[in-house]
């Protein structure tokens with residue numbers, strides 16, 4: 001009886017403890033270490049082909065992803081909004097979206113080391129975010145809307161899928177040259193690439209629509225002529241074109257792989273290049 | 286012949302060519318846009334048609350890519366519309382493509398809506414309006430916007446974080462809509478969208494000390510100061526930065542420069558004099574001997590709100606287009622996985 005009475009108190013103490021930055025910092029480091037360990041094992045398996053390594057790699061990746069998800073949920077819970085408004089938070093969230101993308105393809109198609117480029121990106125982003133200040137910034141009122149939250153969620157998951165398509169495109173070209181049995185057959189790579197592009201396009205489309213509705217109610221117009229919005233439209237038009245290119249025989253396979261690579265550079269420029277090279281008046285710059 | 290034209294209009298290859306050229310043009314154009322802010326920097330503050338008639342026309346070299354991209358997007362929309370109509374004719378056999386074709390229809394609607402809004406809409410930024418004041422709505426003759434109440438929302442450190450405007454939209458004297466305008470909460474009515482931009486304060490007069498009366502008075506437009514023998518001095522207008530030119534008085538700016546009052550002297554409710562009084566300068570003759578020797582104590586402010594008032598008659602159609610695209614995406618995702626689960630592969634052309 002006494003135990004049941006104490007449970008809610010215990011629960012609230014547990015949540016308080018988990019909300020502390022020190023706790024989150026520790027689980028995030030564990031997640032990072034887990035991703036590194038899983039990557040190592042996937043690579044080892046690609047060469048050594050030991051089923052046990054593969055099993056261990058997948059389990060460790062799942063645990064690492066679980067820890068990162070817990071950390072994201074705790075930060076969301078503490079802040080009361082999805083924290084994606086400073087550099088640490090965006091890197092953290094994008095790395096989570098990349099890990100989620102990898103997990104999706106791994107669970108669905110058992111791609112193992114084929115998707116590791118995306119995991120490398122996860123490591124790169126998370127690794128460079130870890131030394132930064134994880135403090136939760138206060139939310140400015142214009143960002144305090146579910147339109148913004150979903151705009152961001154769809155944008156990063158879309159970008160993550162475009163990153164996956166890029167790596168599948170590169171591997172397609174490599175496999176075409178090498179015909180290696182370490183990599184999946186060309187037909188599989190092509191199929192996965194098309195799926196990544198289609199999924200990415202769908203999510204990115206939803207991102208743009210929600211962003212436009214938000215812009216309309218916040219600033220009175222649904223399309224802004226700042227360079228970031230123009231490039232987001234370019235990304236959208238490019239991938240809309242790609243959704244069709246797969247229906248044209250000459251563009252299937254190799255052409256599609258090259259387009260996936262080119263598309264990712266367009267995405268990189270939109271996400272990083274504009275921020276680094278130019279001043280934009282997009283609200284998130 | 287007609288058949289050939291129609292199949293060209295419906296062609297997927299044409300769509301890819303148009304989209305590719307539009308993408309490349311926009312890539313180059315975005316750089317031109319970025320490095321020529323004096324031409325393109327103000328695009329959000331005007332409609333495209335307004336911009337084309339002014340800056341766009343003055344800089345044909347810099348703006349040609351803009352028009353070319355616009356034309357390509359229109360052609361792409363026509364291409365997409367034909368493709369959609371073509372599908373409608375075979376819908377019975379190809380109803381499973383509903384998701385894909387909702388995306389196509391949505392795109393066509395968004396393009397139509399955007400160009401409609403650009404041609405028939407209007408934009409105006411930083412419309413200044415004080416509490417109780419009314420301003421005409423640009424682009425909607427006969428309509429007025431009244432600010433009934435304004436309240437800035439401050440955080441614990443006293444920094445403003447939001448602006449709560451209670452506004453009424455009037456058609457002539459009739460209120461057609463009333464609502465709160467604050468961050469992410471616009472007033473919407475028939476394509477009209479009113480959003481808050483910022484707020485500030487205006488000097489609308491001064492608190493004056495009159496040593497002869499031994500009292501202080503707040504003097505803003507409409508206020509009066511009573512003197513002996515039933516005389517009163519009424520302020521009919523106040524300019525914070527006045528200048529006299531060719532015998533007339535103008536206000537140069539909203540900053541306090543040379544403040545001036547338009548005063549009216551009443552003797553038992555009968556006007557005996559009216560004229561401008563520039564604070565700090567010698568008094569008009571008519572006021573001498575009255576005991577009006579004011580010393581400025583402090584300014585009196587009024588908070589004003591700056592509102593963005595845009596009208597985009599196409600925004601409703603754009604929203605419908607956006608909803609079609611979103612639904613289409615959801616359906617297409619569903620059918621994509623359905624196809625995959627049956628092992629279908631795209632092998633057309």
Ligand code: HEM
Nearest residue numbers: 198240243295296297300361364365368382385388389392
């Ligand atoms: C910018 C405008 C357009 C957008 C955003 C768009 C988008 C899409 C999307 C997302 C798909 C689904 C692709 C997939 O299943 O992976 C699709 C399919 C398709 N689109 Fe478009 N499209 C556009 C313009 C056009 C035009 C102009 C045509 C006409 C030629 C066209 C013809 C088709 C066809 C034939 C399909 C294949 C449907 C099927 O059989 O699966 N699209 N489009």
